[in-house]
Amino acid sequence: MNMPYNYDYEILKYIDKEADNYVPFKDFLKNHNTNLDKAWNCVKQFKEKFNNLLSKYSIGKENLVVMCYDLIERISEQYNNPELHYLYFCIMTDVGLINEINSSDHTKEQEIRIYFQQKKLIQELSEFLEYQIEYHKKIAEIREYLKKPRCVKNIDCKEETDFLYHLTIQHTFLYKNTRNAIYKENLNALLIQINSDEKLKVLKPYIIYSVLTRKQGVMRKRKHFLPNLKIMFQYQNYNIYKNNGKNFNLYQSELELYDHLQRSYADDDDVDIKLCDFFFANLSPLSEWYYIHCEPNENIPMNIRRKIFTAMPLSFPELLNYQDYETLNESEIQLYSDAENKLTEQMLDIIEMVSDRYSINPDARIK
Numbered sequence: 001m002n003m004p005y006n007y008d009y010e011i012l013k014y015i016d017k018e019a020d021n022y023v024p025f026k027d028f029l030k031n032h033n034t035n036l037d038k039a040w041n042c043v044k045q046f047k048e049k050f051n052n053l054l055s056k057y058s059i060g061k062e063n064l065v066v067m068c069y070d071l072i073e074r075i076s077e078q079y080n081n082p083e084l085h086y087l088y089f090c091i092m093t094d095v096g097l098i099n100e101i102n103s104s105d106h107t108k109e110q111e112i113r114i115y116f117q118q119k120k121l122i123q124e125l126s127e128f129l130e131y132q133i134e135y136h137k138k139i140a141e142i143r144e145y146l147k148k149p150r151c152v153k154n155i156d157c158k159e160e161t162d163f164l165y166h167l168t169i170q171h172t173f174l175y176k177n178t179r180n181a182i183y184k185e186n187l188n189a190l191l192i193q194i195n196s197d198e199k200l201k202v203l204k205p206y207i208i209y210s211v212l213t214r215k216q217g218v219m220r221k222r223k224h225f226l227p228n229l230k231i232m233f234q235y236q237n238y239n240i241y242k243n244n245g246k247n248f249n250l251y252q253s254e255l256e257l258y259d260h261l262q263r264s265y266a267d268d269d270d271v272d273i274k275l276c277d278f279f280f281a282n283l284s285p286l287s288e289w290y291y292i293h294c295e296p297n298e299n300i301p302m303n304i305r306r307k308i309f310t311a312m313p314l315s316f317p318e319l320l321n322y323q324d325y326e327t328l329n330e331s332e333i334q335l336y337s338d339a340e341n342k343l344t345e346q347m348l349d350i351i352e353m354v355s356d357r358y359s360i361n362p363d364a365r366i367k
Contacts, residue, residue: 025109032116039112043097046115050098053087064099064317067091068343072350079354085129088351089122092312099318121311132304132355135278139233142199146230150197157191164191167260168212172253176220183220190219193226200229204268205261206276207232210283213254233283240289251289255300277301304355305348317343 029035034042051061057074060066068091075084090098095114096106106114165184168174177183194200194207210232211219218225240251258280265271281287281301290300291310302310317340325333 028113040108043111043115047097050087050090053083057084064319065343068317068347072346075350075354085126085354086122089125092308092316092347093118093121093125095313095315125307125311128307129304129355132278135275136355138275143230143233145199146233152193153196155192155195157188157195160191161188164208167264168257171257173250174212174216180220182223186219186225189226201270202272203276203279204271205265205273206279209258209261209280212257236284238285240285240292248293251286254286255290259300305352308348308351
């Protein structure tokens, strides 16, 4: 997890993966239960549907810039419109079927392969957005619930406490808790509090992780400490772009703790891992830190912004064709590059707004 992200390495890895995954076109069609004519009709219907929706919502077709800014405006007005979401995902996953600026030489086979790949990705992103929106509602619900008094039962958590004690002290930032009776007693009290409540048991891995990362000092030093769980469901903001060496090691250790807890409770029927992952990815910038600073080779939960960023092609938004680079000077090319970066940020901002209708922290946008 600690290898710095390297784009050249990532490109080579992608090429190797694509070479290994190559399927002859005849087999590709068979795998999708189709033939050449039917597949090509699917491509044409996809383009027709996309263009019809653009017309329906008065979204300009002159070029990608006009299309994107018109779409941003429509989504800001109708943020829960699934047809606008569909247009958004079509644009953000496009590698030439929609923006044909550098794809005029695509063969029919290439377009068919692209279509089926894009169709799968659009479906995946649509489902991801749906559950992100649904889980934002659950944040509001759990915050309201934690405002009310709760009953703590007299239950035995000794075995689970022993298990968690030995699990957590393996992680660097919790080493100091080795042979610490206060820490173990507070861990036991935390588990009793969680296991006494069905609504909290569902979120056990996230709650444990959040308490140990946000309150590990008092968990270690203060006897009979019982954390305020309401705080664990507020956004924890800190600067992930400043690295002094110690920060890197701390963040890495915290990530490993959550991953360890997640795997340890994966088979627990009382725990909703998917919901825990949502809270982990959306209530602090730690997930984003991982995807910025580490080679993303593990299944670390991500928020909607990072999900889209990961899914969109490296070429988005492609505003210049290959010939333009031969006729424009360096300053002009830089202007286009700045415009591409600005458009990308605004497209990511708008989908974050859709997901974040039940706002966690509107001022804590991931860059």
